[in-house]
Amino acid sequence: GAVVSQHPSRVICKSGTSVKIECRSLDFQATTMFWYRQFPKQSLMLMATSNEGSKATYEQGVEKDKFLINHASLTLSTLTVTSAHPEDSSFYICSAQGGGRGWGETQYFGPGTRLLVL
Amino acid sequence: GDSVTQMEGPVTLSEEAFLTINCTYTATGYPSLFWYVQYPGEGLQLLLKATKADDKGSNKGFEATYRKETTSFHLEKGSVQVSDSAVYFCALESNRDDKIIFGKGTRLHILP
Numbered sequence: 001g002a003v004v005s006q007h008p009s010r011v012i013c014k015s016g017t018s019v020k021i022e023c024r025s026l027d028f029q030a031t032t033m034f035w036y037r038q039f040p041k042q043s044l045m046l047m048a049t050s051n052e053g054s055k056a057t058y059e060q061g062v063e064k065d066k067f068l069i070n071h072a073s074l075t076l077s078t079l080t081v082t083s084a085h086p087e088d089s090s091f092y093i094c095s096a097q098g099g100g101r102g103w104g105e106t107q108y109f110g111p112g113t114r115l116l117v118l
Numbered sequence: 119g120d121s122v123t124q125m126e127g128p129v130t131l132s133e134e135a136f137l138t139i140n141c142t143y144t145a146t147g148y149p150s151l152f153w154y155v156q157y158p159g160e161g162l163q164l165l166l167k168a169t170k171a172d173d174k175g176s177n178k179g180f181e182a183t184y185r186k187e188t189t190s191f192h193l194e195k196g197s198v199q200v201s202d203s204a205v206y207f208c209a210l211e212s213n214r215d216d217k218i219i220f221g222k223g224t225r226l227h228i229l230p
Contacts, residue, residue, distance in 0.1 A: 093162065109162040
């Protein structure tokens with residue numbers, strides 16, 4: 001099946017710094033990528049949807065200036081957590097969807113990035 | 119809006135026991151339904167899926183049938199193993215957009 005990678009897998013940073021997380025589709029072109037956030041023992045919550053070459057669409061309640069998403073190519077999307085604070089500590093997961101068939105195309109999930117802000 | 123409700127955990131079973139994790143959904147139209155599994159410290163993996171009513175998804179001994187009349191997609195396995203210990207998420211994908219809506223997850227512990 002399709003493979004999606006995330007880097008880094010784990011990051012610890014100081015409060016006030018910015019952290020960039022990469023999501024790559026390794027063997028297919030991802031026209032759409034999704035970013036999720038998962039709190040401990042909670043479900044995944046969709047943060048934003050990004051289509052290659054266009055601005056991301058953020059879910060209600062997600063600060064777009066804090067969580068910057070760039071989908072510059074068909075195989076790479078990045079999520080930058082700007083001026084991170086301890087409450088931003090979470091597990092961030094991306095998924096990628098491609099093939100151009102739109103609805104019904106399977107989303108493939110990355111392994112996740114655990115962010116800890118001290 | 120669309121939603122997914124699954125039984126709360128944790129669920130603790132002995133090895134070789136029969137497993138059922140209930141999942142019901144609310145959606146307009148005809149969503150696709152999924153079960154994802156998350157092993158400790160790892161990301162989500164698609165376990166199985168069904169895209170239309172009466173379809174049965176199956177993988178690794180797990181099964182789930184898309185029941186439109188009861189809006190359910192219960193996960194079953196006849197004989198669980200210790201290695202099945204994980205968190206299981208039921209999810210749907212709307213036919214109106216590509217968003218996946220997840221249930222809250224059910225943590226499964228299998229005792230040897």
